Amino acid sequence: MKRKAIEELYKWKDNANRKPLIVQxxxxxxxxxxxxxxxxxxxxxxxxINFEDNDMLRHLFEHDFDIQRIISSIQWTTGVTIDTDTLIILDEIQEAPRGITALKYFQEKAPEMN
Incomplete structure (x- = not known):
């Protein structure tokens, strides 16, 4: 079962037109x-990033949806330099006001990050 789920994630990764993935x-x-x-x-x-236990980043999307600012904040918090071979996991994103809405801006303004 776990292997099948990972294989589905590879299909998502290999899709040239992929969008941010929400795992429910x-x-x-x-x-x-x-x-x-x-x-x-x-x-x-x-x-x-786990928005449930990171109060500072929980407010990441409230001001605007500037993808460069958002990525810089994630880099600063995690210590990981983000590039096209980095998976960004936004766990418990529903805890961040406007978090789900922000995902469409990743698609529109930084599709290489999806």
Whole structure:
């Protein structure tokens, strides 16, 4: 089951027109583990943010959707330099006001980051 899920993530990664991915499911079923495991396999780097336990970044999207500012903030917080071979995991993004809305701006203004 886990391998099949990772194979589906590879299909997403290989899609030239991919959009930000939202992984949904019940609590405590392994969504975060799956994404981190996929990052280890498929990317050189992973920038992981959990909005549930990071009060400062919880407000990341309230002012604007400036993708460069958002990426810079994620880099500063995680210590990971983000490039096209970095998986950005925004865990518990529903805890960040306007977080889900911000994802469309990644698609529009920085599709190489999807």
């Amino acid at each position: 499911g019940a609590r405590q079923v392994g969504k975060t583990w799956l994404m981190k495991e996929f990052a280890k396999e498929a990317y050189k780097k992973c920038a992981y």
